[in-house]
Amino acid sequence: MSEKTNRQWRLSSRPVGMVSEANFDFVEEPIPEIGEGEYLVRNLYLSFDPAMRGWMEDRASYIPPVGIGEVMRAGTVGEVTESRHPDFAVGDRVQGLFGWQEYAVGGRGLAQGTKVPEGMPITWPLGVCGITGLTAYFGLLDLGRPEPGETVLVSGAAGATGSVVAQIAKLKGCRVVGIAGGPAKCALLTDDFGLDAAIDYKAEDVQARIAETCPDGVNIYFDNVGGPILDAALANLAQRARVVLCGGISGYNEKEPPPGPRNLMNLVIQRGRMEGFIVIDYMARFPEATAELAEWVTSGSIRHLEDVQEGIENAVQTFLRLFRGQNTGKQLLKL
Amino acid sequence: MSEKTNRQWRLSSRPVGMVSEANFDFVEEPIPEIGEGEYLVRNLYLSFDPAMRGWMEDRASYIPPVGIGEVMRAGTVGEVTESRHPDFAVGDRVQGLFGWQEYAVGGRGLAQGTKVPEGMPITWPLGVCGITGLTAYFGLLDLGRPEPGETVLVSGAAGATGSVVAQIAKLKGCRVVGIAGGPAKCALLTDDFGLDAAIDYKAEDVQARIAETCPDGVNIYFDNVGGPILDAALANLAQRARVVLCGGISGYNEKEPPPGPRNLMNLVIQRGRMEGFIVIDYMARFPEATAELAEWVTSGSIRHLEDVQEGIENAVQTFLRLFRGQNTGKQLLKL
Numbered sequence A, B: 001m002s003e004k005t006n007r008q009w010r011l012s013s014r015p016v017g018m019v020s021e022a023n024f025d026f027v028e029e030p031i032p033e034i035g036e037g038e039y040l041v042r043n044l045y046l047s048f049d050p051a052m053r054g055w056m057e058d059r060a061s062y063i064p065p066v067g068i069g070e071v072m073r074a075g076t077v078g079e080v081t082e083s084r085h086p087d088f089a090v091g092d093r094v095q096g097l098f099g100w101q102e103y104a105v106g107g108r109g110l111a112q113g114t115k116v117p118e119g120m121p122i123t124w125p126l127g128v129c130g131i132t133g134l135t136a137y138f139g140l141l142d143l144g145r146p147e148p149g150e151t152v153l154v155s156g157a158a159g160a161t162g163s164v165v166a167q168i169a170k171l172k173g174c175r176v177v178g179i180a181g182g183p184a185k186c187a188l189l190t191d192d193f194g195l196d197a198a199i200d201y202k203a204e205d206v207q208a209r210i211a212e213t214c215p216d217g218v219n220i221y222f223d224n225v226g227g228p229i230l231d232a233a234l235a236n237l238a239q240r241a242r243v244v245l246c247g248g249i250s251g252y253n254e255k256e257p258p259p260g261p262r263n264l265m266n267l268v269i270q271r272g273r274m275e276g277f278i279v280i281d282y283m284a285r286f287p288e289a290t291a292e293l294a295e296w297v298t299s300g301s302i303r304h305l306e307d308v309q310e311g312i313e314n315a316v317q318t319f320l321r322l323f324r325g326q327n328t329g330k331q332l333l334k335l
Helices: A131-144 A160-171 A183-192 A206-213 A227-234 A262-269 A279-298 A312-323 B131-144 B160-171 B183-192 B206-213 B227-234 B262-269 B279-298 B312-323
Strands: A005-011 A024-030 A039-048 A076-083 A093-096 A103-106 A151-154 A175-180 A197-200 A218-223 A237-245 A273-276 A306-310 A330-334 B005-011 B024-030 B039-048 B076-083 B093-096 B103-106 B151-154 B175-180 B197-200 B218-223 B237-245 B273-276 B306-310 B330-334
Touching: A005 A312, A039 A093, A039 A312, A076 A103, A093 A103, A131 A160, A131 A218, A131 A237, A131 A279, A151 A160, A160 A175, A160 A218, A160 A279, A175 A183, A175 A206, A183 A197, A197 A206, A206 A227, A218 A227, A227 A237, A227 A262, A237 A262, A237 B262, A262 B237, A262 B273, A273 B262, A306 A312, A312 A330, B005 B312, B039 B093, B039 B312, B076 B103, B093 B103, B131 B160, B131 B218, B131 B237, B131 B279, B151 B160, B160 B175, B160 B218, B160 B279, B175 B183, B175 B206, B183 B197, B197 B206, B206 B227, B218 B227, B227 B237, B227 B262, B237 B262, B306 B312, B312 B330
Parallel strands: A151 A175, A151 A218, A175 A197, A218 A237, A237 A273, A306 A330, B151 B175, B151 B218, B175 B197, B218 B237, B237 B273, B306 B330
Antiparallel strands: A005 A024, A039 A076, A039 A103, A039 A330, A076 A093, A273 B273, B005 B024, B039 B076, B039 B103, B039 B330, B076 B093
């Protein structure tokens, strides 16, 4: 890592289709000066989430797009190395939208930042105790509303959000079936996370396997992927099923949105509900949820997996791991 | 009408794609004998609903499929001409699933039947005070939950259910935009039903016109059609929008379900909810709803339109009017 300069990835063009390094400039700049009320952060870990693909698009959404020429926005954790902010001192561990760079100015714009809770491992705020875990928590508990004995189906079940959804559902007394790619991830689901069954979408007929592993139908489907897997889940709904739409990674790099599920009208026959959400709407309840998640991880009720790559120069390649299905658990990059 | 025989339409084969007369046998049988606890009904009006297309398919649903060789199931109203049932007397006006035929046995199987309320025009139980109006009532009020000032978009707005949805939404203080086919239906929506705008899906760019007529987005979309119109509505959702899935007539005669909406992921960005329902689940509340609907029609708050064709021999052709978009209001056949 350079000690004198700040290496950054700046968005240089809006991706059409799959993201590539050609959409970014990798630049080296002086470490920024901080003003009154600001602080300097040295990033230690960058967080990668599928939703960041949406931030690269020039369209209105729940958060403004990243501007051309701006450092790519990302959640990170780091350490305060200088401060002119009353609430942050040198040495504080902080989390915030500090972006794909080695150093960032905190206390400015979207990069206000907050401290990492005392005693919490520094990467947790990016994963199980951050947006990822909170998305799992509110999506499953508030929208899905699992009841003991119900069958919960989760796609992207070896991913950051899916793995937490699956394990919370087990804690709530549900039968849980996970969908993931490849035998290693499927073994993780059943052997390590204790799920009742796993479906390998790369090797198996997903719709047939859902029917087989969920013989009474799916009460809650937590969808992280969209596309044909969503369609297969819709074909297997139980009455009054809840479909929680968390994201549609399968379509994020398509030039136009792919066709939706053919089995949508099963929502009528089964009186089903499909609902989307954005976790930032639950911000007021983040403290209670974070505390409960941290307790579950600390007590061993939930296993928190991280996939840690290294080196700021690998940021784009690390991001692409999400779309190639290469990550197991939360995708991070250590600087 | 034959006085001595009973002309019937019996399902002879399961339609693949669009229904045609070739899927039925038009037969003439003796008027049936009734047993103890049964009564004989002379059908006066047959009711036609898009959902009947689903009953012709050999698949599990909320009601068993019509068997090959059986009289086509349909809601009807009629008059009791013989009775060995303690609750029904000759001359009583009745409604029930008495099918595409001139005479039916009541008090048997799915054809239990009930009396038409005293003083109610005989066709109302098939339309605004029957399944059609009840579907509009519960779908809009229970799933859509309209608030004054919200924007409600309704497809099939000149149809039996859509026209009632649109008018109830106006009663509840909403801005209402209707989608229908052709200038005559669109004029009906704005001039007779008092809607705020109408969109002619046969002549206009539906998505652009929704954006234009619903500048703050769509709070409630009541979907009677599915397909590209559902997609166009999804592209124009307001935050926390509710999409009420009533049916998908555009796909009912397709050999396989058509692809779903590309804009489904807007449910995530807008935190929207899409929900299907089957009106029979609300049976316990039918009396209150029917009473309120009857009051609205009687007081002139809701206009009830009927499209009345004639002659049992025209049953299949009358059914097809629904899929050709030819009906305005409730499609009936007078015998």
